Amino acid sequence: MPDVEIRQLGLTDYAVTLAEMQAYTAQRNADSSDQLWVTEHPPVYTLGLNRRGVRLPDNSIPVLNVDRGGKITYHGPGQLIIYCLIDLARSHLNVRQLVSILENSLIDFLADHSVAAEARADAPGVYVDGKKIASLGLRLKNQCCYHGLSLNVDMDLQPFADIDPCGYAGMQMTQTTELKIPLAMADIAAALTQKLKEKLAHVR
Incomplete structure (x- = not known):
């Protein structure tokens, strides 16, 4: 099975990148590589498939309907995005197991910098002292x-205050700079993709 490929995309338009992910997934075959796409996006809100009761923002940032699970979140410069294009059947993974790999990679990365983080069963993501970081x-x-x-x-982080992040009213957000992790975006991306590759390789 081919190794997981890392694609460094830089700053990309959300809608364009989503279309490219959809196209890559639609044309995959047994030999298609699994890939991690590393990117950032200009300011945009994305609204997942669970749209009931979502509080929409009252500002000028665009809102896009997208095909992932969940409710509404915000993306903007200074936020690391890693898209995971993985053949789950070939890797003998289910979605819950992949979610755990993503969460544990983030938790392990933060632990390397003396930050205690946790996942929550009721609200997917990673949290530090009750604040959401991922x-x-x-x-x-x-x-x-x-x-x-x-x-x-x-x-x-202000645009998060104009929504209920992932459907949770009053959800507080944090980020690595607030936690005094002295790494640039590229260094964090390199460390986190390495952890993801290692955990994915373990189950392949």
């Missing part, structure tokens, strides 16, 4: 997934 959202098609995780690194 969000997860996946889409499964023909046993292949796309979408992935977002980690707040050094961004404007």
Whole structure:
């Protein structure tokens, strides 16, 4: 089985990247590589498939309907995005197991920098002292997934206050700079993708 490929995309338009993920997933075959796409997006809210009762923002940032699970979240510069294009059947994984890999990779990365973090069964993502630092959202098609995780690194957190992040009113957000983790975005991306590759290799 081929190794997981890492694609460094830089700053990308959300809608364009989503279309590229969908296209890659639709044309996959048994030999298609699993890939991790590393990117950031200009300011955008994304509204998942669970749209009932969502509080929409009252600002000028665009809102896009997307095909991942969950409710509404915010993406912007200074937030690390890692999209996970994985053939779950080939890797003998189910969605819950992949979610655990994503959460545990984030938790392990933060632990390396003396930050205690946890996952929550009632609200997917990773939390530090009750504040959310990372969000997860996946889409499964023909046993292949796309979408992935977002980690707040050094961004404007104010747009989160204009929504109920992932459907939770009053959810507080944090980021690695607030936790005094002295790493640039590229270094965090390298460390986190390495942890993801290691955990994925363990089950392949």
